[in-house]
Amino acid sequence: MIEVDSRGRRCPLPIIDLAKAMPGVEVGEVVRVLADDPAAANDIPAWCRMKGQEYLGSPEADAYEVRKVR
């Protein structure tokens, strides 16, 4: 699993970090984003919906998992 550490970074930076990491991710692979900005909980699923990627949920506080599907 690829980890993107965006802790301490304010929105929209965690989403930008996630988008920048995507080219290095294989289709089917999971990215875990660590983000403590409160907007990330809303904006990571919204990004997945807009970009056609799969949002897997938040396994623990301040962590969000996304599967690259395209």
Add this chain to the structure above:
Amino acid sequence: MHPVARQALLAALEDGWADPDRLYAAGRRAQQLREAATATVAQCIGVRPDEVTFLPSGTAAAHAAVLGGLAGRARAGKTFVHSAIEHSAVLHAAARHEQAREVGVDRLGRLDLTAWGEAVSAPGTALAALISASHEVGTVQPIEEAAAVCADNGVPLYVDAAQSLGHSPVPAGWSLLTASARKWGGPAGVGLLVVRKGVRWLSPYPGDDLHRPHAEGSVNLPEIVAAAASLRAVMAEAEAEAARLGPLIEKIREKVAETVPDVEIVGDPDVRLPHLVTFSCLYVDGEALLHALDRHGFAVSSGSSCTASTLRPSHVLEAMGVLSHGNVRVSLHRGSTEADVDRFLAVLPGLVEAIRKEAGM
């Protein structure tokens, strides 16, 4: 401020400075002005004058509606049911109350009527609140359907009409309604609370044994006169304004989606306020976009967390599950022209692109 509000305010400063509760001649003149203003507002909304109360702001009116409405129903129950997209003034009043139950909305910001029915019909529901139209995304709420559910269950419905009064017709079926004069082009210091006859309302404030709402202390009568005069003027123009602004909003919705990549236009495309549009731009800092637009002379709002004093994203955008960063809300008013809209649409794509480029996107 609407020009009629300005004229009425200046005239009322001359004639309406006295305390309308005094018996001397100036007081009686003030009283006549207050009665005329109350009658005007009552006629605009389609209620009786003794159902209308003026308060110092829309926020004060919302607090009075929630807390007074709950106090009046204390024997029936304790639960306050409200939509997830109420104005923060309503949510803060709800937080004062021990039992609140929130009802969600869908991706377009429309109330979940099934969940609303379950919440309103649950035992112990004292009061239900539904905003007439979302102040952030413009989606008009199914007030009449929600009111019918409340009526079936004997629960009074409070409608926050701050965003729609003066712009679109007043829906039917509510028990309490509030609005804010500044939102319809009146002065800032006037809120409106309407409590229908037969609805129990108890003052939540100390030192008051009147079972009828009234402002704490003396009222700002010249502003009330201006608020009433402008409401009448705005309602007379509302249909024509909606017909003029509706297509301009439609144009913004279409053009922004066409010319700005990675943008989400937010809110119901059809059942919406005629003068307001909201969209979110991916990878864009809302505050940076707001300042960039300001430099071009556009005053817009944002529901992004970076523009909020709380550093939290808008609870309305969260409840809808739509992108909260890069958020821009455009409200058109009677001075907005098609040329303004065209200029906005011409500069926006470049500003968004520049902010993205700076962030390396």
